Amino acid sequence: xxxxxxxTPLRSALEDAEADGYLIDDDASDADHRYVSGFTAPDPYQxxxxxxxxxxxxxxxxxxxxxxxxxxxxxxxxxxxxYQELIGExxxxxxxxxxxAAFLADHDIDSAAVPKxxxxxxxxxxxxxxxxxxxxxxxxxxxxxxxKTDWEREQIRATQRANEGAMARAEELIASAEIDxxxxxxYDGDPLTSERxxxxxxxxxxxxxxxxxxxxxxxxxDGADPHDRxxxxxxxxxxxxxxxxxxxxxxxxFGDMTRTFARGDPGAEARRRYDVTHDAxxxxxxxxxxxxxxxxxxxxxxxxxxxxGYETLRSDPSTNTGFIHSTGHGVGxxxxxxxxxxxxxxxxxxxxxxxxxxxxxxxxxxxxxxEDLIVVTEDGYENLTDYPIxxxxxxx
Amino acid sequence: xxxxxxxTPLRSALEDAEADGYLIDDDASDADHRYVSGFTAPDPYQxxxxxxxxxxxxxxxxxxxxxxxxxxxxxxxxxxxxYQELIGExxxxxxxxxxxAAFLADHDIDSAAVPKxxxxxxxxxxxxxxxxxxxxxxxxxxxxxxxKTDWEREQIRATQRANEGAMARAEELIASAEIDxxxxxxYDGDPLTSERxxxxxxxxxxxxxxxxxxxxxxxxxDGADPHDRxxxxxxxxxxxxxxxxxxxxxxxxFGDMTRTFARGDPGAEARRRYDVTHDAxxxxxxxxxxxxxxxxxxxxxxxxxxxxGYETLRSDPSTNTGFIHSTGHGVGxxxxxxxxxxxxxxxxxxxxxxxxxxxxxxxxxxxxxxEDLIVVTEDGYENLTDYPIxxxxxxx
Numbered sequence: 001x002x003x004x005x006x007x008t009p010l011r012s013a014l015e016d017a018e019a020d021g022y023l024i025d026d027d028a029s030d031a032d033h034r035y036v037s038g039f040t041a042p043d044p045y046q047x048x049x050x051x052x053x054x055x056x057x058x059x060x061x062x063x064x065x066x067x068x069x070x071x072x073x074x075x076x077x078x079x080x081x082x083y084q085e086l087i088g089e090x091x092x093x094x095x096x097x098x099x100x101a102a103f104l105a106d107h108d109i110d111s112a113a114v115p116k117x118x119x120x121x122x123x124x125x126x127x128x129x130x131x132x133x134x135x136x137x138x139x140x141x142x143x144x145x146x147x148k149t150d151w152e153r154e155q156i157r158a159t160q161r162a163n164e165g166a167m168a169r170a171e172e173l174i175a176s177a178e179i180d181x182x183x184x185x186x187y188d189g190d191p192l193t194s195e196r197x198x199x200x201x202x203x204x205x206x207x208x209x210x211x212x213x214x215x216x217x218x219x220x221x222d223g224a225d226p227h228d229r230x231x232x233x234x235x236x237x238x239x240x241x242x243x244x245x246x247x248x249x250x251x252x253x254f255g256d257m258t259r260t261f262a263r264g265d266p267g268a269e270a271r272r273r274y275d276v277t278h279d280a281x282x283x284x285x286x287x288x289x290x291x292x293x294x295x296x297x298x299x300x301x302x303x304x305x306x307x308x309g310y311e312t313l314r315s316d317p318s319t320n321t322g323f324i325h326s327t328g329h330g331v332g333x334x335x336x337x338x339x340x341x342x343x344x345x346x347x348x349x350x351x352x353x354x355x356x357x358x359x360x361x362x363x364x365x366x367x368x369x370x371e372d373l374i375v376v377t378e379d380g381y382e383n384l385t386d387y388p389i390x391x392x393x394x395x396x
Numbered sequence: 397x398x399x400x401x402x403x404t405p406l407r408s409a410l411e412d413a414e415a416d417g418y419l420i421d422d423d424a425s426d427a428d429h430r431y432v433s434g435f436t437a438p439d440p441y442q443x444x445x446x447x448x449x450x451x452x453x454x455x456x457x458x459x460x461x462x463x464x465x466x467x468x469x470x471x472x473x474x475x476x477x478x479y480q481e482l483i484g485e486x487x488x489x490x491x492x493x494x495x496x497a498a499f500l501a502d503h504d505i506d507s508a509a510v511p512k513x514x515x516x517x518x519x520x521x522x523x524x525x526x527x528x529x530x531x532x533x534x535x536x537x538x539x540x541x542x543x544k545t546d547w548e549r550e551q552i553r554a555t556q557r558a559n560e561g562a563m564a565r566a567e568e569l570i571a572s573a574e575i576d577x578x579x580x581x582x583y584d585g586d587p588l589t590s591e592r593x594x595x596x597x598x599x600x601x602x603x604x605x606x607x608x609x610x611x612x613x614x615x616x617x618d619g620a621d622p623h624d625r626x627x628x629x630x631x632x633x634x635x636x637x638x639x640x641x642x643x644x645x646x647x648x649x650f651g652d653m654t655r656t657f658a659r660g661d662p663g664a665e666a667r668r669r670y671d672v673t674h675d676a677x678x679x680x681x682x683x684x685x686x687x688x689x690x691x692x693x694x695x696x697x698x699x700x701x702x703x704x705g706y707e708t709l710r711s712d713p714s715t716n717t718g719f720i721h722s723t724g725h726g727v728g729x730x731x732x733x734x735x736x737x738x739x740x741x742x743x744x745x746x747x748x749x750x751x752x753x754x755x756x757x758x759x760x761x762x763x764x765x766x767e768d769l770i771v772v773t774e775d776g777y778e779n780l781t782d783y784p785i786x787x788x789x790x791x792x
Contacts, residue, residue, distance in 0.1 A: 029425060061623070093512065093533040116489065116517025121531045123516040135517045137489040202602050206595060213607065213645065227457070249609070 005035060005149065010140050011051055017134060019113040022049040025100065025122045031333035032115060032141040034252060039070035046100055047072075050107055057081075057103045076103060097125030104131060115141065139338075146330050146338035147351035152253065153375055156331065156353055157384045159248045159255035160373055162208030164387050166201040167259060170217065170242050173197055174261050175393035179236045185263060194219065194230035201244055210246035210255075217242050223260075223367030226325055226359065236264035239274075239366035241359075245335050254335045256355050257385055258371035261393040266366070273310075273360045274391045277368045280304040280358035281389075284327055284341075288356070288374065288381045294345015298327040301358040310360050314343070321362040328355040331373055352376040353384070401431065401545065406536050407447055413530060415509040418445040421496065421518045427729035428511060428537040430648060435466035442496055443468075446503055453477075453499045472499060493521030500527060511537065535734075542726050542734035543747035548649065549771055552727065552749055553780045555644045555651035556769055558604030560783050562597040563655060566613065566638050569593055570657050571789035575632045581659060590615065590626035593638070601642045606651075612639035619656075619763030622721055622755065632660035635670075635762035637755075641731050650731045652751050653781055654767035657789040662762070669706075669756045670787045673764045676700040676754035677785075680723055680737075684752070684770065684777045690741020694723040697754040706756055710739070717758040724751040727769055748772040749780070 014022055024033045024047045028040035037047040037056060045066075046057040053073035058066045063077040081102035087095035100122065104112065111132035114123060116139070123133045148156065177185035177192045185192040194217040201215050218230030223241035234240055243258040260274065280301040287300040302312040302323065311322030326342030331353050339345055339352050348354070357371030372385035388394070410418055420429045420443045424436035433443040433452060441462075442453040449469035454462045459473040477498035483491035496518065500508065507528035510519060512535070519529045544552065573581035573588045581588040590613040597611050614626030619637035630636055639654040656670065676697040683696040698708040698719065707718030722738030727749050735741055735748055744750070753767030768781035784790070 114516055116515055118516040119512055120510055120514040120516045120519040120529070121512025121533060123519070124531055133516070135520055137517060199602060203599055206598050206602070211607065211609065 005038075005144070007036070007049060007054070007144065009144055010049060013136065013138070013140050014049075014051065014113055017113050017136070019111045019132075019134060020050065020109040021104070021107065021112050022136065023047070023100075023104070023109075023112040023114050023118070025114075025119055026117065028252075030115075030117065031252075031337065032145065034333055035145045036141060037070055037072065039066055039072075040252070041066075046103065048104070048107060048109065048112075050109070055103075055107060057100065076106070081106070093121065094125060097122060098129065101126055101129040101131060115139075142338055145332060147349055148332060148353050148375065149351075152332065153351075153353065153384070155248065155251040155253040156255065156373065156375075158251075159210060159246055159253050160257065160384050161255075162205055162210045162248070163244050163246055163255040163257050164385070165208060166204040166244050166246065167242065167257060167387055169200050169204045170197050170244075171259070171261060171393045172395045173200055174234065174240060174263060175395035177234075177263065179264060183236045183264075185234045185236060191233040193233050194222075195232075197234070197242070198230075201242075205244075205246045208246075209250060210248050212244070212246045215242075215244050216258075218367065220366050221363040224321075224361040224363040224365070226361065226367070226369070236262075237266055238262060239266050239270050239368055241367045241369050243369065243371065247335070252333050254331050254333070255384075256331050256335065256357075256371065256373050257387060258357055258359075258369045259387065259389065260368045260370060260391065262391055263393065266391075270365050270368070271391065272308075273365065273368045276305060276308040276310065277358050277360050277370050278389060279308075280323075281356060281370045281372070284356045284358060285372075285374065285381060285383075288348065288354075288376055290348055290350040290376055290378045293347050294328070294339050294341040294354075295343055296345075297341050297348070297356075298343060298345060301327045301356075305358065305360060322360060323358060324361055325359065328357055328371075330354055348376045350376055350378050401434075401540070403432070403445060403450075403540065405540055406445060409532065409534070409536050410445075410447065410509055413509050413532070415507045415528075415530065416446065416505040417500070417503065417508050418532065419443070419496075419500070419505075419508040419510050419514070421510075421515055422513065424648075426511075426513065427648075427733065428541065430729055431541045432537060433466055433468065435462055435468075436648070437462075442499065444500070444503060444505065444508075446505070451499075451503060453496065472502070477502070489517065490521065493518060494525065497522055497525040497527060511535075538734055541728060543745055544728060544749050544771065545747075548728065549747075549749065549780070551644065551647040551649040552651065552769065552771075554647075555606060555642055555649050556653065556780050557651075558601055558606045558644070559640050559642055559651040559653050560781070561604060562600040562640050562642065563638065563653060563783055565596050565600045566593050566640075567655070567657060567789045568791045569596055570630065570636060570659060571791035573630075573659065575659065579632045579660075581630045581632060587629040589629050590618075591628075593630070594626075597638075597640055601640075604642075605646060606642035606644050608640070608642045611641070612637060612654075614763065616762050617759040620717075620757040620759040620761070622757065622763070622765070632658075633662055634658060635662050635666050635764060637763045637765055639765065639767065643731070648729050650727050650729070651780075652727050652731065652753075652767060652769050653783060654753055654755075654765045655783065655785070656764045656766060656787065658787055659789065662787075666761050666764070667787065668704075669761065669764045672701060672704040672706065673754055673756050673766050674785060675704075676719075677752060677766045677768075680752045680754060681768075681770065681777060681779075684744065684750075684772055686744055686746040686772055686774045689743050690724070690735050690737040690750075691739055693737050693744070693752075694739060694741060697723045697752075701754065701756060718756060719754060720757055721753075721755065724753055724767075726750055744772045746772055746774050
């Protein structure tokens with residue numbers, strides 16, 4: 001799927017490490033593996049990057065599909081290396097290791113570099129078969145895939161389109177709810193709960209071919225804890241944070257967006273926090289371009305928020321209120337990936353896809369967060385998100 | 397969550413291996429880790445099983461939740477072992493390894509057994525810190541969790557209840573569809589496609605708190621390939637295989653069920669295959685009890701199917717038609733886990749939760765599969781599935 005992926009930095013690292021190849025032994029839940037192999041399978045398979053090719057080792061069950069779908073130079077099935085016979089002679093564990101060793105021998109690999117997450121069972125087994133196994137500790141594949149190809153940007157944009165549909169549905173529910181006498185939002189005669197809005201979000205995403213494990217619809221004090229998913233009835237005159245991070249079931253690419261709404265009047269302090277967060281969001285976006293560090297962009301967001309009189313983790317590392325997370329993170333086949341837009345964030349590069357998501361939190365007031373997904377360009381950024389920013393929800 | 401889990405076999409293995417403890421370094425997508433820690437987190441955390449306790453090492457972000465939710469003897473946060481300082485001095489990789497080494501030292505661990513999937517980066521790093529790391533290759537934790545506690549059976553049964561609701565919705569759509577002149581099923585004016593039925597299944601599961609990555613609604617020749625998820629319009633007079641394997645989002649336990657339906661008349665041969673499959677299903681169920689091997693149960697299903705004149709992988713290992721998979725598999729925190737009800741299947745034990753799912757396939761006729769989820773008992777089994785078995789769909 002990633003025919004445009006440029007593995008040159010990985011091959012240079014192999015040369016530096018005097019390794020004959022880079023071996024991954026994992027299923028496709030590992031984003032690096034999915035990226036390099038351009039393939040997904042529920043059970044572990046092996047991908048070998050050599051100096052001149054990418055080679056897969058798969059079960060007989062996956063052989064046809066791997067040949068049809070994976071954009072690699074060769075696909076081998078385990079049976080070609082006498083897998084069943086080796087299992088019969090050495091048992092499941094050592095038989096599997098010997099099959100992988102035979103696959104490596106077939107590609108003239110005496111020494112393999114592996115990712116940090118490579119299974120120790122396979123590493124130690126291959127070592128017993130006389131193959132040198134060294135860990136690549138820098139995460140070069142993760143670094144390579146932080147720079148998105150044009151095809152990848154399109155996939156992320158497509159997931160973000162589905163996300164916009166889901167956010168619109170959530171906003172519509174909140175905007176069109178009645179407000180009962182004790183301030184609870186009511187829709188179709190029943191309290192409009194966090195759970196109901198989440199279900200509407202998930203159903204909308206499902207209809208767009210996306211899934212998600214989690215979504216945040218957090219009202220009042222719930223919204224002041226960035227890790228609280230929210231629960232129970234939504235209320236008028238309080239801030240409601242909605243953070244949706246769906247994944248396209250087919251391509252595996254994530255989207256990510258947050259909006260904060262309030263029905264009625266959340267109060268002057270909440271409105272001020274909304275405006276300051278919006279200013280921080282705009283200032284951070286303004287600061288983004290290739291060559292600027294993620295740390296600098298984070299500092300810009302902190303400046304705006306501190307200047308308005310709120311704490312940040314920069315002004316007080318132990319604060320539980322104010323701006324208590326980083327400004328953003330890379331998004332791709334993982335929901336959190338390189339680069340970081342935080343105090344530790346290195347240089348942004350053209351093609352990096354990042355979230356920009358400042359926020360201000362306090363249990364006494366609630367939470368505000370505004371988040372878009374953007375791609376870094378040579379002279380700025382392109383916003384992959386097309387969704388209005390407004391505290392008052394609209395049903396249009 | 398698994399307060400009843402009995403880790404005695406693991407501790408015996410530790411003694412045999414002269415290891416001080418068993419260390420897992422993974423996120424909670426690893427079912428063994430989720431089981432032992434009774435905890436889930438999106439990022440890697442560490443669980444240490446010692447001779448007298450279970451101990452977690454988590455980030456500060458997860459510390460409060462781990463203390464509240466994990467049923468372990470202690471929870472430590474990385475900061476207690478100077479994580480930030482070590483990262484600052486040694487970088488992210490070695491700093492993390494040194495933090496884990498300090499956690500191990502705190503629990504007097506000089507030698508650790510680890511699962512096959514343990515990250516080589518951590519294993520080699522700990523070895524450099526002087527800790528002996530050996531791989532436990534038998535999969536003892538996987539074996540332990542194949543015997544479900546009462547609590548786990550309840551969780552699986554609950555997921556299977558949601559599954560029954562989803563199957564009922566799918567059956568209802570097929571039963572109440574119109575049949576247009578070319579035999580296509582039509583619902584609400586549009587062709588009733590595999591995709592529409594899958595969406596209805598997923599929405600129903602979502603409303604029951606379950607998710608799923610995949611579901612099978614496969615008509616005609618599609619249904620003859622057990623790995624084909626199905627696509628396009630469903631047709632009358634053809635077999636339609638529906639296989640649903642949802643996972644409860646909260647507990648992580650799977651359900652699994654398959655039914656085969658046909659509107660109109662799929663023909664005498666298809667009806668005969670349905671009856672033979674049903675007979676094989678009943679015979680296999682009849683054979684299940686503690687002490688019988690999975691291989692024996694599989695043989696019983698093969699006997700029925702071969703006696704009726706169809707091939708199995710037992711009668712012809714290279715066949716592409718007939719009964720071309722195993723009779724069943726364990727189900728729990730993984731959708732496919734121990735034990736196996738196949739030629740390789742060992743002794744069934746009380747508390748094993750397994751699927752029984754014989755089938756007969758041929759592209760010229762279509763596919764039939766009937767699957768229930770059961771728990772093995774001392775003198776038979778208890779069926780965790782409560783859903784009628786009938787070829788003709790009913791909308792009641």
